[in-house]
Amino acid sequence: MNDDQFRQLLGYFDFSWAGYRKVRKGVKKRIGRHMMALGCEDLASYLSVLESDDASRLECDRLMTVSISRFFRDRRLWEGLREEILPPLVRGRGEPFRVWSAGCAGGEEAYSFHMMWALLKESLSSMPEVVIIATDLNEECLERARAGVYTPGSLREVSKGLRKRFFETLVKGQRYGVKPFLKENICWERHQLLGAPPGDGFHIILLRNNVMTYFQEPLRVEVLNQVISSLAPSGLLVLGARERLPESVHGMVALPDYPFIYRKEPG
Numbered sequence: 001m002n003d004d005q006f007r008q009l010l011g012y013f014d015f016s017w018a019g020y021r022k023v024r025k026g027v028k029k030r031i032g033r034h035m036m037a038l039g040c041e042d043l044a045s046y047l048s049v050l051e052s053d054d055a056s057r058l059e060c061d062r063l064m065t066v067s068i069s070r071f072f073r074d075r076r077l078w079e080g081l082r083e084e085i086l087p088p089l090v091r092g093r094g095e096p097f098r099v100w101s102a103g104c105a106g107g108e109e110a111y112s113f114h115m116m117w118a119l120l121k122e123s124l125s126s127m128p129e130v131v132i133i134a135t136d137l138n139e140e141c142l143e144r145a146r147a148g149v150y151t152p153g154s155l156r157e158v159s160k161g162l163r164k165r166f167f168e169t170l171v172k173g174q175r176y177g178v179k180p181f182l183k184e185n186i187c188w189e190r191h192q193l194l195g196a197p198p199g200d201g202f203h204i205i206l207l208r209n210n211v212m213t214y215f216q217e218p219l220r221v222e223v224l225n226q227v228i229s230s231l232a233p234s235g236l237l238v239l240g241a242r243e244r245l246p247e248s249v250h251g252m253v254a255l256p257d258y259p260f261i262y263r264k265e266p267g
């Protein structure tokens, strides 16, 4: 598959060329193998199979997903949440604090949140229970997340102290497993972001490095509005550090100093 054909395929799904530019080699390879398995010699015949066969389209959609992630990706976000943003929101709250990690890849983001929550507990006297719903389209990602086993590359932003506290060494220098208590309070679910959200009243939604990177408008706006509808009043939407909401999304205000975190305006 050449770049022109890949662009056409991206157009079929409303996905963004700019977003896929750096990762296109691997994705094209996966799609090429899928085309061969379906006996499609050119893009036109592949698109016609995708049009007529739901299972093939779903599989193609899954093969298009990019599941790059790591623990505490964007250090500034995690420091900001712990030191500045979360304390006034959670101190003394009675009801559970609801978090949605949307497009959670192999679970690195959801576990990072749970680790940060454990650290926050040490500095605040009264904290609510946390409930984390972590979803992804890709079942293989969810299996990895449930297992909670990672290579050193995923832990490269985890300090030695935190590694000791939150991980078990399974094979020295090769495999690290999250400690079992971190798996509590996380519910892993297969979920397609184009569909209805997996719940409502979320106090924080982490929607990082997926919709704003890989989708193009108008799909972005459609998905963003659905996702935002599941936020509690004044709930926070967190994007990737370099991602920003399109102007056509209303009712969300960026936090001072954190242009990638938005608060839902009440009403």
Ligand SMILES: C[S@@+](CC[C@H](N)C(=O)[O-])C[C@H]1O[C@@H](n2cnc3c(N)ncnc32)[C@H](O)[C@@H]1O
Residues within 6 Å of the ligand: 065, 066, 067, 068, 069, 070, 073, 102, 103, 104, 105, 106, 108, 109, 135, 136, 137, 138, 141, 191, 192, 193, 194, 207, 208, 209, 210, 240
């Ligand atoms: C690049 S990873 C980002 C992981 C994590 N949020 C982070 O920032 O480190 C994008 C994830 O979004 C998921 N994803 C992409 N499109 C999706 C969709 N339409 N519905 C649900 N998940 C999707 C992919 O499977 C992948 O695991």
